[in-house]
Amino acid sequence: MNAPALLTSTEENYLKAVFALAQPRIGTNALADRVQTKASSATDMIQRLAEKGLVEYERYRGVGLTPSGRVAAAAVIRRHRLWEVFLAEKLGFGWHEVHDLAEELEHVQSPELIRRLDAFLDTPSYDPHGDPIPRADGTWPTAAGIRLDQVPVGQSFAVAGAADRTDELLDYLHRVGMVPGTEWTLSEIVPFDGTRTVQTRSGRTLDLSALAARHVLVQPHESQTPNA
Amino acid sequence: MNAPALLTSTEENYLKAVFALAQPRIGTNALADRVQTKASSATDMIQRLAEKGLVEYERYRGVGLTPSGRVAAAAVIRRHRLWEVFLAEKLGFGWHEVHDLAEELEHVQSPELIRRLDAFLDTPSYDPHGDPIPRADGTWPTAAGIRLDQVPVGQSFAVAGAADRTDELLDYLHRVGMVPGTEWTLSEIVPFDGTRTVQTRSGRTLDLSALAARHVLVQPHESQTPNA
DNA sequence: CTTTATTTTTAGATTTGTCTAAATTTGAAT
DNA sequence: ATTCAAATTTAGACAAATCTAAAAATAAAG
Known part of the structure; x- marks a missing residue:
């Protein structure tokens, strides 16, 4: 201890x-x-x-x-995923290119560096692959729901939140009306690039890139077969 | 070869x-x-x-x-100093804190990473300590003059350029009128924090922080004793 | 309940980078 | 030119991380 x-x-x-x-x-x-x-x-x-x-x-x-092994592993994963966010969001690397580089960067030992990097990136909760980033205290973000990119076609859901706090993401979601509490149904997944088409009950449709979909947390509804 | x-x-x-x-x-x-x-x-x-x-x-x-040793050393120094700029300018570390961290980061092997980091930082020519950053081709920036922080009190000089191309620096220098070609005399160096007070021939004065002074390149004049 | 195949561990060697202690070389002083 | 001190190199050992090849334990099959 x-x-x-x-x-x-x-x-x-x-x-x-x-x-x-x-x-x-x-x-x-x-x-x-x-x-x-x-x-x-x-x-x-x-x-x-x-x-x-x-x-x-x-x-x-x-x-x-062991418990202390779990804490140590979370710290390494935290460093790894924060660097991935940096590489993707700030340096413009594609999400598939960031892993190997982060593999090297993660071993730089400095709590202060990681604290500042985290702040610089606006304390993201998910990396570019959509995987959760352990918090500084070793706890894991429990998705307020599941990620939109994991929802099957036909499923209805309510928006629960965003996966990180960057202004770009929040502005965008606000602008397109995809804010917490709103109700949607996933009507299509484009095979080519994973774009999601979602629509409101009133019929308004919206296309979301696969990346955006990974950053939207949703609460799926019981089922699309209305019974009871 | x-x-x-x-x-x-x-x-x-x-x-x-x-x-x-x-x-x-x-x-x-x-x-x-x-x-x-x-x-x-x-x-x-x-x-x-x-x-x-x-x-x-x-x-x-x-x-x-050897010649090829010099090229290899320049590449390492380039990586080191680019990381220093990142740590100071983007993460807000003090210029005295960046060296040890850069010492670790510099060994991450990836030409593409360095290319993108360089672009992200707007291709700086000097690190936070004012030391020159070797270019990608291994050549060194030859100061268009000397750095203002190396000028002695009483010396007159003409502004020759800025040490890097960030909008912040260029905007600032433009706003205070410290643009290439203008003439100044260094009238004081504050011992406490290295602030420079400079003035134009017409008597206008301007205070520049030590950091700003490191990023201004100047061409000193012959001498302050007007003879001939 | 044996036999066999798979998995796991040990034993011994290798590489990188380091150390201490002893041996060499150099250069400076008489 | 010798002698002496400082700098430099060798010799031998060690720790980290790895490998190959051989031995031991487990699990699966008959």
């Missing part, structure tokens, strides 16, 4: 992999695959992380995260 | 140190001091860099950079 010792980049990468794959435990081979190494190397590394109290490990039984 | 092989962070740090200290050669001890290591380690590293053709090394005689 003392201050979290500094981890090497390699240790951080293993932690992330365990976090991603352990439900609740993951084997050495799968882990080695994930971090691009061999099973024997993974065993070595895991034993070190176990000594540091970050994973719980039993020989031949796989690994899982 | 083939593509420059990827260097490790450590190799890059040694290269920077040789660049900074070799005029034209530097000894093992001084180099070791600079990179926070021991002379024996420096010897090892230098021999590796010599094999890669980046430094010219003769036993017991010290090291200097």
Whole structure:
């Protein structure tokens, strides 16, 4: 329960992999695959992380995260996803290009840097892929609903919120009338680029890019078959 | 003359140190001091860099950079100083805080990242300390004059240009009338914070912060003693 | 309940970058 | 020209992270 010792980049990468794959435990081979190494190397590394109290490990039984391992993993993921937002929103990289770069940037050790980066980006809750960004305290944003890009065609829903607080997004959603509380139905998903067409009960339609759809949180309704 | 092989962070740090200290050669001890290591380690590293053709090394005689070493060093320094500009201008770090962080960020390997970062920052020519940023092609910005913060009290000068192209700086200089071709005399340097007071021949005075003074390039006049 | 196949772990070696301590070389002083 | 001190290099060891190849444990199949 003392201050979290500094981890090497390699240790951080293993932690992330365990976090991603352990439900609740993951084997050495799968882990080695994930971090691009061999099973024997993974065993070595895991034993070190176990000594540091970050994973719980039993020989031949796989690994899982301890509570403090979960906190450490969230910190790394937070750094990773904030850098992804920076790369996409500020430098104009495509959402598919940002992962590898963030993989390097995430290991720069400085709480103050991350605090300021977070503020500079307007404290986003989701990265360019739509994945949640852990908060500074290690908690995860629980979607006030599900993301619009995960809603099936035909589903009706109410807008619950926006995935981040940038003026650009909020202005845009306000301008097109997609504000919390409003009711819509998803009528089409364009296969080519994932554009969503939604419409109000009064018949007004609106096209939203896949990116925009990832940033809109909605509360789906019971079902489109009105019974009861 | 083939593509420059990827260097490790450590190799890059040694290269920077040789660049900074070799005029034209530097000894093992001084180099070791600079990179926070021991002379024996420096010897090892230098021999590796010599094999890669980046430094010219003769036993017991010290090291200097080869032409391709100079190019590689410029690339590292370019990355370092661009990150410094980012940290200071975008994240609001003080100019004294940016060095150590840039030291880590500079080793992220991606030409495209640096290209985009450079554009995002409006292609600055000087970092927050006033040091020149090598261009993408490895050439160095030769000051159209000297920086105003290096002018002694009493000196007259003509404004030659601005150290970078950000709208903020250019707008500001335009607004206060400090545009290329105008004539001024430096009448005071405030010891506390380095603020410069300058005045026109007609007597108008203007206070410039130390930061602003670092970003103004001037052409000093012969002398303040009017003879001939 | 054996046998076999898969997964996991150990053992020993390698690379990068470092260290201490001992051996060399250089250059300066007498 | 010797001697001496400072700078530099070698030698040998170590820690982190990895690998290959061999050994051990588990799980699956008959």
